Amino acid sequence: MWDSYLEALREIKNSGVQLRRNVYAVYAPDEEIGGKDGVGSLIETKEFEELNAGFDIDESGPSPLPIAILMTSERLTTQVRFTAHGNTGHGSQFIEGTAIEKLLPVINTVMALREQEYKKYNALGENRLALQGQVTSVNLTMLEGGKQQNVVPATFSVTFDIRVTPKQDIVEFKKMLSDLAEKHGVECHFINPENRNPVTEWDSESNFFKCIDNVCAKHNVTYKNIICPGATDARYIRRKGIPAVGFCPLLGHPLLAHDHDEYVREPEYLKAIRVYVDLISELANA
DSSP states (O other): HHEEEHHHHHHHHHHHHOOOSOOOOOSSSSSGGGGTTTHHHHSSHHHHHHHHHHEEEEEOOSSSSSSEEEEEEEOOEEOOOEEEEEEETTTTTTSSSSSSHHHHHHHHHHHHHHHHHHHHHHOOOTTTHHHHGSOOOOEEEEEEEEESSSSSSSEEEEEEEEEOTTOOHHHHHHHHHHHHHHHHTTTEEEOOOOOOOOOOOTTTTTTHHHHHHHHHHTTTEEEEEEEOOOOTTTHHTTTOOOOOEEEEOOOOOOOTOTTTTTTOHHHHHHHHHHHHHHHHHHHOOO
16 A cells, blocks of 8 residues: 555645645565564664654555454564474484473464464454454464484474464463473573554544544545554554554455455555545644
């Protein structure tokens, strides 16, 4: 949707209308790999502080439903690597105290957690794909160990990609994983050590939030506020105490992010430009 922002800004600029507030468009280079060196670094600069930013409209995604997806929070990326060390030897022998013996109970426990969360996900009903941010997703993404087939590895590691819902206490969740590792004599390393995951509370009395309601009403767009299942740069803005809302007016559109044939339907794209023209203008005049 970034190009529709640009088209909207071009229309506003070409109109010659003078807005009350400054509008800044931030294009970061590394959102897809975590954003640490992009917006994550930008927010710590004097230049960002001098912007005196009051509100952030950020990315969302097209909705397969006839209602827009609004995001005021997101799951926290909590990837974790468990590493076990044990005895090694020839594969023909019954080696005791091996790395994989220590690691298997950890894997089984985390996969049991995945099954629990998956049941919660299915209980969300037919709209569970849009509502999945309400549960914590767990996926085993890497399993590493061994150099040849007849040698018992001295070291084995497993990596899980876990996205923790803001409905869950992240500190308690990480402690549970750390305690699990300690119980089985396994090392635990959190690839993303961040524990902050602030939520933008919807404030119906705020002029900024009223702008969203007004523009949506003008364009006959209804919306649903959900928890973003992935990660966006909006989380960095929220950590500075600035309200950040992900918004996308593409309705009845297939979810194709990162697909092999990703596209946007022309009528919805053109409509989105008009929505953003009004939204940016209203926010800048609030």
